[in-house]
Amino acid sequence: MSWSQAVERTVTGLGYELVDIERVVGGLLRVSIDRIPGHAYPTGEHEFVTVEDCEAVTRQLQHVLEVDNVDYARLEVSSPGLDRPLKTLESYARFVGQQVQITLKLPFQGRKKYEGLLANAEEGDGWQIIFHDGKVDQVLDFAFEEVREARLVPVLDFKGRRGKTGQAADAAESDKTTDGGQEQ
CATH class of the missing domain: 3.30.300 (GMP Synthetase; Chain A, domain 3)
Known part of the structure; x- marks a missing residue:
């Protein structure tokens, strides 16, 4: 062994x-x-x-x-960290619905790197990444074997750490506006 x-x-x-x-x-x-x-x-x-x-x-x-x-x-x-690598088919299946970054082995339409939502392919055993190209959402179908590297995209949410001072600031801001959303 x-x-x-x-x-x-x-x-x-x-x-x-x-x-x-x-x-x-x-x-x-x-x-x-x-x-x-x-x-x-x-x-x-x-x-x-x-x-x-x-x-x-x-x-x-x-x-x-x-x-x-x-x-x-x-x-x-x-631990694998917030930008956890996806190295197996099982890890792809586990993180369907999460934001990922993939690097293809060969370029597709001039690019190798894509970032978006990981999904199961609509047909077959492959995968999809749903990404925004600056104008509209796009879908790229790919096979596990076509990927050089795949990682989760870290999602950082600091709202839980704001405490009372952040909540007080939000309340003060909402007091400045009327029902129509116009400042007084």
């Missing part, structure tokens, strides 16, 4: 998804994991990977890699 198979077996055996694995110059072994929706974890019910998840996987991988005599200098286990 190869070192990558040992890592995959260990990560999936602990109930996590192996998102990415790479061996970097200098002996760094980098492993990205994600939680599987609907799976119960001993570290609690969180939507995202926690530090405790990474620690648990790290401890188990250190034992497995030592037993398998895998040569590495450092092990780094982390």
Whole structure:
């Protein structure tokens, strides 16, 4: 069994998804994991990977890699981040309806990069990305094999952090207008 198979077996055996694995110059072994929706974890019910998840996987991988005599200098286990790569058909299916950025292997109509909403193709086993070209919405059908790289587009929502000062500013702004929306 190869070192990558040992890592995959260990990560999936602990109930996590192996998102990415790479061996970097200098002996760094980098492993990205994600939680599987609907799976119960001993570290609690969180939507995202926690530090405790990474620690648990790290401890188990250190034992497995030592037993398998895998040569590495450092092990780094982390979440895939907000711009999570989509590397499997299962991850495409999981994130249908989300904003993604894809880079095609070969250009289509002069471009390789597209950003938009990921959808299942209307016909067949392929995929679609629905994007706005500056004038109208466009749909690009593509096959998994045609993609060099695909990632989620990070969605940051800071409204939850505004607190009372932001709410007070909103209330003051709404007091300035009349029913017709004209400022007094």
